[in-house]
Amino acid sequence: MASSAYPAGTVRALLATDLVTEATRTALQARLDAPDYEPQFFDAATYELLRMVAARLFPQPDRDSPIELAPAIDQRLLTGGSDGWRYDVLPPDREAYRLGLGGIRESARVIFGAPFEELTGLQQDAVLQAVQNETAPGPLWDTLSANRFFEELLAELTENYYAHPLAQEEIGYVGMADVPGWSKITLNQKEDREPAVNE
Amino acid sequence: MPDEETLEEGILNPVKPEIQDPLLQSLLADAPMVERPIVPEPAPLEIPLPAETVDCIVIGTGAGGAPLLARLAMAGLKVVALEAGPWHDPKKDFATDEKAQEFLFWNDERLSAGHDPVAFGKNNSGTGVGGSTLHYTAYTPRPQPEDLHLHRDFGVGQDWPFGYEELEPYFEELEQFLGISGPTPYPWGPARRKGYPLAPLPLNGAAQLMQRGCEALGIRTSPAANAALSARYYQEGVGWREACTNRGFCQAGCSTGAKASMDVTFLPLAAAYGADIRPGCYVTEIERDDTGKITGVIYQQNGVEQRLRCRHLFLCAGAVETPRLLLLNELALSSGHVGRNFMAHPGVQVFGTFAEEVRPFKGIPGSLISQDTFRPKDADFAGGYLLQSIGIMPVTFAGQVARGRKLWGEPLRQYMQQYNHIAGINILGDCLPHADNFLELAEEKDARGLPKPRLHFTNHENEIRMNAHAEKLMRQIWEAAGATDIWAFPRSAHVIGTARMGLSGDDAVVDANGKAFDVPNLYICDNSVFPSALSVNPALTIMALALRTADKFLENQK
Numbered sequence: 001m002a003s004s005a006y007p008a009g010t011v012r013a014l015l016a017t018d019l020v021t022e023a024t025r026t027a028l029q030a031r032l033d034a035p036d037y038e039p040q041f042f043d044a045a046t047y048e049l050l051r052m053v054a055a056r057l058f059p060q061p062d063r064d065s066p067i068e069l070a071p072a073i074d075q076r077l078l079t080g081g082s083d084g085w086r087y088d089v090l091p092p093d094r095e096a097y098r099l100g101l102g103g104i105r106e107s108a109r110v111i112f113g114a115p116f117e118e119l120t121g122l123q124q125d126a127v128l129q130a131v132q133n134e135t136a137p138g139p140l141w142d143t144l145s146a147n148r149f150f151e152e153l154l155a156e157l158t159e160n161y162y163a164h165p166l167a168q169e170e171i172g173y174v175g176m177a178d179v180p181g182w183s184k185i186t187l188n189q190k191e192d193r194e195p196a197v198n199e
Numbered sequence: 200m201p202d203e204e205t206l207e208e209g210i211l212n213p214v215k216p217e218i219q220d221p222l223l224q225s226l227l228a229d230a231p232m233v234e235r236p237i238v239p240e241p242a243p244l245e246i247p248l249p250a251e252t253v254d255c256i257v258i259g260t261g262a263g264g265a266p267l268l269a270r271l272a273m274a275g276l277k278v279v280a281l282e283a284g285p286w287h288d289p290k291k292d293f294a295t296d297e298k299a300q301e302f303l304f305w306n307d308e309r310l311s312a313g314h315d316p317v318a319f320g321k322n323n324s325g326t327g328v329g330g331s332t333l334h335y336t337a338y339t340p341r342p343q344p345e346d347l348h349l350h351r352d353f354g355v356g357q358d359w360p361f362g363y364e365e366l367e368p369y370f371e372e373l374e375q376f377l378g379i380s381g382p383t384p385y386p387w388g389p390a391r392r393k394g395y396p397l398a399p400l401p402l403n404g405a406a407q408l409m410q411r412g413c414e415a416l417g418i419r420t421s422p423a424a425n426a427a428l429s430a431r432y433y434q435e436g437v438g439w440r441e442a443c444t445n446r447g448f449c450q451a452g453c454s455t456g457a458k459a460s461m462d463v464t465f466l467p468l469a470a471a472y473g474a475d476i477r478p479g480c481y482v483t484e485i486e487r488d489d490t491g492k493i494t495g496v497i498y499q500q501n502g503v504e505q506r507l508r509c510r511h512l513f514l515c516a517g518a519v520e521t522p523r524l525l526l527l528n529e530l531a532l533s534s535g536h537v538g539r540n541f542m543a544h545p546g547v548q549v550f551g552t553f554a555e556e557v558r559p560f561k562g563i564p565g566s567l568i569s570q571d572t573f574r575p576k577d578a579d580f581a582g583g584y585l586l587q588s589i590g591i592m593p594v595t596f597a598g599q600v601a602r603g604r605k606l607w608g609e610p611l612r613q614y615m616q617q618y619n620h621i622a623g624i625n626i627l628g629d630c631l632p633h634a635d636n637f638l639e640l641a642e643e644k645d646a647r648g649l650p651k652p653r654l655h656f657t658n659h660e661n662e663i664r665m666n667a668h669a670e671k672l673m674r675q676i677w678e679a680a681g682a683t684d685i686w687a688f689p690r691s692a693h694v695i696g697t698a699r700m701g702l703s704g705d706d707a708v709v710d711a712n713g714k715a716f717d718v719p720n721l722y723i724c725d726n727s728v729f730p731s732a733l734s735v736n737p738a739l740t741i742m743a744l745a746l747r748t749a750d751k752f753l754e755n756q757k
Contacts, residue, residue, distance in 0.1 A: 086309075
């Protein structure tokens with residue numbers, strides 16, 4: 001399992017300093033302090049399914065409480081936000097999510113004869129892999145491009161994950177602490193404020 | 200598309216947003232609406248006729264609109280710029296955070312069709328005072344003279360209606376005005392009268408690695424030309440701008456003012472000469488009189504419709520919104536070329552993992568360049584491309600890994616843990632126009648009730664061969680530099696074409712001066728008028744065209 005490149009607390013400590021601008025601090029601190037979230041767009045069962053799918057695409061057994069990736073999707077769909085484009089083969093995002101999550105549900109039943117929620121982690125992975133490979137069974141996939149839906153879902157979850165300060169700490173990223181600028185920018189150089197990497 | 204009746208009135212009826220979302224439709228259908236008394240619709244408020252008519256309206260404040268606006272204002276004309284997005288304060292508003300900076304992109308949904316659908320949003324389009332320059336990489340290479348004559352040299356594509364010598368003085372002017380940092384002499388292309396005003400920005404880790412790989416293969420490299428200051432610079436109409444601090448966040452907005460986006464360069468200059476820049480103004484309609492002459496525009500500002508009258512209109516909204524506005528208003532359509540010739544730069548990226556620490560978020564993302572691939576000897580395609588090292592911000596990169604490598608679960612997290620050891624190279628190459636690459640209005644409506652644009656894009660033989668040639672070469676460069684786990688992310692970058700300029704109204708929308716062939720007082724000035732895609736980043740050429748278009752217009756007004 002991935003272990004954090006930077007020591008725990010690195011980003012939190014940096015956020016408390018004037019190495020970080022107010023705008024940057026506001027954005028990152030809000031993610032660190034995110035309160036418990038109640039779905040407003042998805043119904044409870046579908047939201048839980050989305051959370052379980054997210055847990056397979058971003059397994060986080062190393063964290064006491066995982067970085068929650070579903071709230072931002074629920075919020076975006078609720079407010080109708082867009083990233084500026086969508087594959088023409090996909091229906092509007094709300095419909096794509098409804099069909100896609102329904103498809104995952106259906107495929108789990110066809111392949112394993114049980115709800116996705118009751119499958120083992122490996123079985124859930126097999127369902128998701130089939131969706132990505134466009135081999136997932138179930139009539140819903142006749143109306144939705146499985147691999148394009150999977151790509152969109154994965155990209156959105158991925159961007160939500162790596163936007164989180166703890167995920168940035170995990171990959172050794174401290175670009176947020178840029179108020180003094182960076183002068184040591186060549187190979188193998190680091191500033192004093194960049195911590196040593198956990199090896 | 201407006202119907203006959205509304206066209207005759209010259210005004211689009213205010214359209215109620217239609218619910219596109221089938222889920223919402225079904226929810227509304229399932230839940231019986233509470234019976235509401237039928238209230239007669241209030242008569243639409245008459246949009247007041249403004250008392251004055253301005254000389255010029257400029258729609259869009261990016262690389263096309265801003266330099267032009269400044270030029271017209273400096274000539275003493277009364278000019279108004281209408282910008283769909285807000286006016287930001289970079290020092291206060293621009294976080295070093297990719298998600299928080301999403302407001303810089305044109306996030307109204309575009310539908311991407313064809314075999315190789317083009318990504319929009321953060322990939323290539325911007326909003327806000329300054330347009331896409333708010334988040335361009337500030338890479339400002341000049342095109343080569345031969346770039347403008349692809350048809351002459353290869354028998355494919357389209358030549359520009361004028362030669363390089365027409366743009367050259369503007370390149371020089373822009374480089375000096377914006378304070379471009381770059382190598383002198385520049386290793387490729389014709390000798391220059393003046394060098395870059397500032398020394399190149401320092402090379403970062405990715406640039407050093409690319410240099411190492413290219414050296415081993417005998418490929419010449421050079422620090423790139425960037426519109427970001429390597430030293431403090433005094434700029435007319437603006438004052439002192441501070442040097443770049445190597446934040447590496449050019450594509451998410453420069454918070455220090457070192458990057459020459461239009462909001463810290465041409466727009467303050469324009470404002471100093473009396474230009475009226477209005478943020479938050481979304482143009483929906485272009486009005487004409489009986490003779491077909493444009494009389495003004497209607498725009499929405501904070502939800503209120505406004506009308507502004509003008510003598511001349513300059514459409515500078517980019518290669519998607521410009522043709523969209525033309526199609527919505529059935530304007531300049533006689534050539535049949537509005538929306539056609541849509542081109543997107545081949546932009547394949549190749550990443551590798553290195554033993555060295557790269558920390559790819561530091562320094563100007565586009566740090567090192569090679570134009571040795573401008574006309575490769577072993578090419579099996581027309582045209583050429585450039586190579587550039589790329590720095591990467593974590594969220595954007597992670598999204599590309601998910602889409603491009605299709606990794607998820609533990610393998611994705613493991614791969615991303617090497618973030619500090621990853622470096623990339625990418626290309627920007629010429630693209631040929633094809634009949635099946637075009638923009639059209641979709642049936643689906645946006646929140647304003649206007650049809651969404653749908654863009655069809657498919658790489659054809661020439662683009663496929665160019666990308667393959669480039670990918671092979673970049674893999675060799677990374678191998679020579681000592682990379683492991685090399686992989687390619689196929690992508691298309693800048694969007695170009697859709698309202699091209701040419702010598703005749705039979706196959707072009709505007710003439711060599713940017714003037715529409717079939718509307719007496721309409722000018723177009725942005726990447727939509729490019730007859731061919733060029734083998735370089737478009738920003739500098741768009742700005743040069745803007746200055747040239749303004750000068751030609753002013754000459755003709757005398």
